[in-house]
Each structure stands twice: as C-alpha cells, then as structure tokens.
Amino acid sequence: MAEEYGEEVEYENGYDEDALRPVECEKCGKVCSATEDICKDCGNGLTDQGEELTQDSSDNQDMRDSFIDIARERGMDTEDFDKMLDMSVAEFMEFMAEN
Secondary structure, three states, X not given: OOHHHOOOOOOOOOOOOOOOOOEEOOOOOOEEOOOOOEOOOOOOEOXXXXXXXXXXXXXXXXXXXXXXHHHHHOOOOHHHHHHHHOOOHHHHHHHHHHO
C-alpha cells in the first residue's frame, strides 16, 4: 500500500511484488485476479499452467471437430454424433440400442 502513495518499499525474503497484481488477458482484455490461471471470460491461459490446461482443451476440441468432420463425410447426423461425444459409456450404449 505504501508504494501506491509513492513510498519506496524494500521487500525481504525474495518477495515478488508483481505476484498478486491483477493480470490483463491478452486475448480479451479482461482484468483477472493474479490467482486465476484461465480467463473466465474467454478461456485464454493467463499463466504457464493455464496455457497447458487450455492447450489440452484446444487439443480435445480439435479432436472433437475431426470426429464430427468424419461423421459428416459419412453422411451421419452430426447433431446426434455431437451428443454422443458428450455421453458416458452407459448413455452411449443405451443410445446405440435405441437407434
């Protein structure tokens, strides 16, 4: 707080003065808490860990899109196929038995 009033402050024990400052999302511009790894507005990674998490999510979405493209190429109902991707194994087996 003293820094905000122009006072010089020395930190001991390697305190990182930027550690708790808000972070602006590079993608959407939302100001996020320093404790957030992922922007709540757009899902962009804010930290190294957030980048890893969003990369996994992006890879999953890419795979999902590829499956839907294959279904479309084979003339399948892509809306039903998309729903199947969200189902548990038990739900999937029930769906297949009904169709």
